[in-house]
Amino acid sequence: MDKDLTSSPLERQNILNNRYALEKLQEHLGLGGTFYDGEWLFTKHQLVEIFGVSGSTIEKYLASHNAELSANGYIVLRGSKLRAFKALIGGTVIDYGTKTSILGVFNFRAMLNLAMVLVESDRARVIRSRILDIVLDVMAERVGGHTKYINQRDCDYLPAAYQEFNYRKEFTNALGDYVEMGKAKYGIYTNKVYQIVFREKAQEYRQILKLSNRENPRDTMYTEVLKAIASVENGLAAEIKAAAERLNRKLRPPEVDNICDEADNNPFLKPIIEDARIKMASRDLGFRDALHHQLEAYIQSVPESDFERFLGEASRSLEEQLSDPEILAVFKRLKDR
Structure with missing residues (x-):
């Protein structure tokens, strides 16, 4: 623009x-x-x-x-x-x-x-x-010539991505085990999570960042956004499981929708979600020249600390981070939890 x-x-x-x-x-x-x-x-x-x-x-x-x-x-x-x-x-x-x-x-x-x-x-x-x-x-x-994956230069990105992957499995397992619905439920409730966190469906996010069908949207998301998604997915998984066990049956879609609506209005989640919205809206406009229309009210100037975080000496490409023994040690600790 x-x-x-x-x-x-x-x-x-x-x-x-x-x-x-x-x-x-x-x-x-x-x-x-x-x-x-x-x-x-x-x-x-x-x-x-x-x-x-x-x-x-x-x-x-x-x-x-x-x-x-x-x-x-x-x-x-x-x-x-x-x-x-x-x-x-x-x-x-x-x-x-x-x-x-x-x-x-x-x-x-x-x-x-x-x-x-x-x-x-x-x-x-x-x-x-x-x-x-x-x-x-x-x-x-x-x-290195493009900013599509500038989020991955953050030294906290890989641990956050790994944790989100694990919470994602908890969420999809809960959908599979406790929701009475076909395979479409995975895409539908992934979009519900995205809408709770940043008010966009996956396809809308793809269009804003100009992602191809082969590119995974989560690979472009900032650490704070991944943590917010993980928090929502983990909470939804627990609530879906608890409700199904209480009723002693699988949940119907309207019942899962109600759980998602409650998460959308959960005061405990509000601070982490608002922080994720500010980071996504502000950084994507500042670094990627990408405007999230649903988050315009959250746009702020990118602070000096973020330029250090993503462009400074401490920032490294994903390949460099994966070759670092300290990063690999963090993954081992996360896996052994």
């Missing part, structure tokens, strides 16, 4: 939270600035020259986007910090809207943030285009 950075705070923050993209942008854009206290800083006067706009235009955006710019690195220097900064740039500051005792400055991240919202500047428009290109390049480079 098209990304209009000028109108989407979410898209802006997803880029600004990606330190790997910021490092590459700083390397390639070459916009200058003054190196102070471990980072590059820009005065408003410097940004006037970079973007080719007036000082009053910069001030306008500082007023309209103050909370966002401040959260991303716009600060006001005072006292000793201001004196030290002045010393670096020769002791003279030409700026707009400041007193001599204070000076507002943008770090590189805040400067990019301004470039993303500054509609009056042709130079900012060119920078926005470069930002989007470089972000795509960084994502492709760090995940």
